Amino acid sequence: MAPLALRLTRRLALTLFVLWGAATLAFAGMRLVPGDPARIIAGGVQANATPEVLDAIRDQYGLREPVGVQYVLFLGRLLRADLGGSYQLGRPVSSVIGEQLGPTLSLAAGAAVLGFCLAVALALLTAGRPRVRAISRVLEFCSISTPNFWIGILLLAAFSFRLRWFPVLGDEGAAALVLPCAALALPIAGVLAQVTREGLERALDQPFALTARSRGATENRIRARHALRHAALPVLTLSGWVLGELLAGTVVVETVFARQGLGHVVVAAVRGRDFPVVTGVVVLSALTFSLINIGLDLLYGLVDPRVREAAA
Amino acid sequence: MTAPGSYGVAALPRLRVGAAQAGVALAAAFFALVCLAALAPGLFAHGPDQVNPALALRGPMAGHPLGTDQLGRDVLARLVFGARPSLLVGVGSTLLAGLAGSAWGLLAALGGRLVGEAAMRLADVLLSFPAILMALLVVAVLGPGTRNAVLAITVALAPGFARVVRAQALVVRGSAYVRAAVNLGLTPARILLRHIAPNVVAPLLILATINVGTALIAGASLSFLGLGPQPPAPEWGAMLAQARDYLDASWTLALFPGAAITLTVMSATVVGRALQARYEGREAG
Numbered sequence: 001m002a003p004l005a006l007r008l009t010r011r012l013a014l015t016l017f018v019l020w021g022a023a024t025l026a027f028a029g030m031r032l033v034p035g036d037p038a039r040i041i042a043g044g045v046q047a048n049a050t051p052e053v054l055d056a057i058r059d060q061y062g063l064r065e066p067v068g069v070q071y072v073l074f075l076g077r078l079l080r081a082d083l084g085g086s087y088q089l090g091r092p093v094s095s096v097i098g099e100q101l102g103p104t105l106s107l108a109a110g111a112a113v114l115g116f117c118l119a120v121a122l123a124l125l126t127a128g129r130p131r132v133r134a135i136s137r138v139l140e141f142c143s144i145s146t147p148n149f150w151i152g153i154l155l156l157a158a159f160s161f162r163l164r165w166f167p168v169l170g171d172e173g174a175a176a177l178v179l180p181c182a183a184l185a186l187p188i189a190g191v192l193a194q195v196t197r198e199g200l201e202r203a204l205d206q207p208f209a210l211t212a213r214s215r216g217a218t219e220n221r222i223r224a225r226h227a228l229r230h231a232a233l234p235v236l237t238l239s240g241w242v243l244g245e246l247l248a249g250t251v252v253v254e255t256v257f258a259r260q261g262l263g264h265v266v267v268a269a270v271r272g273r274d275f276p277v278v279t280g281v282v283v284l285s286a287l288t289f290s291l292i293n294i295g296l297d298l299l300y301g302l303v304d305p306r307v308r309e310a311a312a
Numbered sequence: 313m314t315a316p317g318s319y320g321v322a323a324l325p326r327l328r329v330g331a332a333q334a335g336v337a338l339a340a341a342f343f344a345l346v347c348l349a350a351l352a353p354g355l356f357a358h359g360p361d362q363v364n365p366a367l368a369l370r371g372p373m374a375g376h377p378l379g380t381d382q383l384g385r386d387v388l389a390r391l392v393f394g395a396r397p398s399l400l401v402g403v404g405s406t407l408l409a410g411l412a413g414s415a416w417g418l419l420a421a422l423g424g425r426l427v428g429e430a431a432m433r434l435a436d437v438l439l440s441f442p443a444i445l446m447a448l449l450v451v452a453v454l455g456p457g458t459r460n461a462v463l464a465i466t467v468a469l470a471p472g473f474a475r476v477v478r479a480q481a482l483v484v485r486g487s488a489y490v491r492a493a494v495n496l497g498l499t500p501a502r503i504l505l506r507h508i509a510p511n512v513v514a515p516l517l518i519l520a521t522i523n524v525g526t527a528l529i530a531g532a533s534l535s536f537l538g539l540g541p542q543p544p545a546p547e548w549g550a551m552l553a554q555a556r557d558y559l560d561a562s563w564t565l566a567l568f569p570g571a572a573i574t575l576t577v578m579s580a581t582v583v584g585r586a587l588q589a590r591y592e593g594r595e596a597g
Contacts, residue, residue: 014436021437029453145577147529147549149536150570153556157563248444252533256556266445267537270452278452286441 011297015290020075022286026279027074031067033273038063040273041087078283084276088269093280096265104261107253108246110177111184115242116235118185119192123231124223127200136193143190148249152183152256169258180257184249188242195238199231206230233304240293247285339582346576349395360393360546361385369562378568381551382558387565390546391572397458397547398573401531401540402524405465409527410520412466413473414512420474421481422504432478435471443468447530451539458547461540465530469523476519477512484511518591521584525577532573548573 033040038057058064062073077084083093126136143151159179160168167176203209204227212222251263262281269277349356364384371379378387420431438446443465450464484490485508493503532549534540541547543554548569555566 017433018437018440021434022441025437026449029449032453141578142574145525145581146574147532147536147570147577149533149549150552150566150573153552153559153566153570156556157559157566161560161563244442248442248533251444251448252536255537266448267539270448270539271456273452273455275452278449282441282445282449285445289441 007297008294011290011294015287015294018286018290019283022283023075023078023279024071026275026282027071030275030279033275037061083280083283086269086274086277088272088274088277093276096277097262097280097284100260100262100265103259104250104254104263106177107180107184107250107259107261110181111188111246111249112242114181115185115188115192118189119196119235120228122189122193123196123200124228127197127223127227128204133197136197140190140193143186146187147252148183148187149252149256151186152180152253155179155183156256176257176259180253180259183256184246184253187249188245192235192238192242195234196231199234200227203227203230229303233300236296236299236303239296240289243289243292247288336582336586339579339586342575343579343583346395346399346572346579349392350399351396353393353396357386357389357392359386360389361544362389369558369565371562371564379562379564381565382554382561387568390551391548391568394546394548394551394569394572397535397541397545398528398532398549398576400458401461401465401535401547402528402576405462405469405531406520406524406527408462408466409469409473409523410516412470414477414516416470416474417477417479418481418504418509418512420478421485422500422508428478431474435474438467438471439475444530444533447534448539451534456539456542458541458545461531461534464534464539465527468530469527473516473519477516480512480515481508484508514591518584518588521587522581524580524584528573528577528580 030037036054038054038061041057041061042053062070065073081094083097085091086093086096089096122136122140126133156168156179159165166179167173200223204222209222209227212226213219217225250261251267253259254261254263255267265277266281268274269281353360362385364380366384367376367380368382368384369380370376370384373379376386376388378391381387381390416431416435420428420435422428423431446468447461447464450467451460454460454463490503490507493507498506531540532547532552535547535549536553538550538553541550543550551569552566552573555562555569558565
């Protein structure tokens with residue numbers, strides 16, 4: 001088999017393993033909850049369920065089967081992409097997730113674009129320039145150390161309550177997306193800017209930069225056209241980390257701005273111990289995470305021919 | 313949240329040596345002050361739960377230097393008394409994760425091929441989705457509360473520690489002094505405790521200090537979501553969650569708890585980085 005195909009097969013196998021592990025963890029979590037699962041399911045609807053109601057729930061969720069049988073049934077349903085029904089919302093988990101995916105994706109995508117652009121701009125402007133670099137480093141350190149929900153609250157206080165530039169709540173229109181994206185993007189931009197600048201400074205020290213300079217290329221052209229491409233590789237490696245930060249950040253930022261979305265749903269599900277929903281989000285994010293990492297692996301080859309040659 | 317040893321809060325601006333040393337001293341002093349507040353809050357303030365509706369939602373003023381909250385409680389007193397639950401989640405979970413991660417990593421490095429593979433694949437699975445989701449899953453199982461938030465963040469951070477410890481243990485195991493100890497016929501338990509563990513612990517302690525920042529932010533996030541310490545505990549993240557609802561009345565209410573979190577995270581990171589620099593034999597910074 002060609003090395004690339006071999007590598008892909010191996011990665012896909014690992015992905016399947018990770019998904020199985022995530023699903024098993026979620027299932028184990030569900031079973032580890034102290035107390036009668038039927039009562040917990042009923043707890044979301046009514047606190048003092050009658051024995052009849054509990055019996056009905058046991059039938060509906062197959063809780064009478066031995067745990068092993070339940071586990072196999074659970075995995076079988078997952079294979080058919082059937083995530084089960086939400087205890088609290090009384091609807092299929094897949095439709096709940098499908099509905100909420102859109103707002104979360106637009107928030108995460110907006111924040112990712114904003115974060116990367118900010119980071120590249122900062123790095124291009126400050127690489128190899130000691131004075132501005134020192135200022136930029138302090139700012140980056142501050143942005144990295146600040147919890148994004150605090151950034152969100154401060155932005156709300158300043159731009160929504162004081163200046164009234166942006167709506168306070170809700171998710172209608174592009175204006176409502178600006179502050180959440182900024183809150184989510186700033187800590188990410190801090191890290192990315194540091195890594196990009198380091199890469200740029202390394203690249204600017206290399207002979208090819210000198211060659212381009214001696215041919216009369218302007219400093220800005222060398223930075224943007226030649227060095228940036230070399231700085232891109234470590235930044236690409238961080239994309240998986242960025243995705244994790246975005247997923248984690250949406251959970252909090254959606255709460256700050258009272259937005260619809262997956263983060264909002266998962267927090268409500270955790271509070272109400274709505275396991276099918278929690279399981280669904282966990283498995284989905286493990287899948288996204290693995291697929292993105294495979295995609296990145298392929299992208300390395302495109303960005304850096306040396307990786308391609310080494311793999312061939 | 314970030315896995316230990318990767319980026320995240322662990323990066324720091326490089327400054328000139330004099331400025332850097334002053335910064336490290338300042339950070340260490342601030343962190344010590346926060347720890348002191350956590351141990352003995354009564355030294356700094358009184359009555360975090362003292363309600364005074366007549367003075368609700370005021371800005372900084374005489375008698376209440378940081379203002380009052382929606383029930384007229386003194387914000388400064390609540391911040392001081394909030395140091396304990398906040399640090400408990402941040403520092404406590406880091407310590408537990410360090411311990412669990414060390415055992416896990418040592419087992420993976422020294423427990424033979426099969427055990428090692430199983431331990432590291434488990435870490436792969438746990439690290440394959442964002443740590444906050446892992447923590448949320450744990451809270452979903454155990455329910456909200458201070459102890460459970462600590463456990464949740466412990467579970468989220470431990471696999472990262474396990475990876476680092478395993479790598480370090482493998483390096484140490486391959487070193488000449490360990491081979492010498494084996495050749496001298498020492499028992500495996502003695503080699504593990506006397507020769508391998510101490511050389512794995514120092515880098516681990518530094519890593520843990522740097523990770524306190526990550527854990528603090530994670531803990532504050534959980535409390536902000538209402539899943540950590542429960543009211544009326546004056547935890548900083550929970551204070552921010554309440555302040556969020558009174559932003560139009562008093563924006564300073566949201567200012568101080570967030571500043572407390574950020575400054576504590578910064579000081580822990582600066583101290584951790586300085587320790588690391590010293591351990592690695594570089595100048596601070």
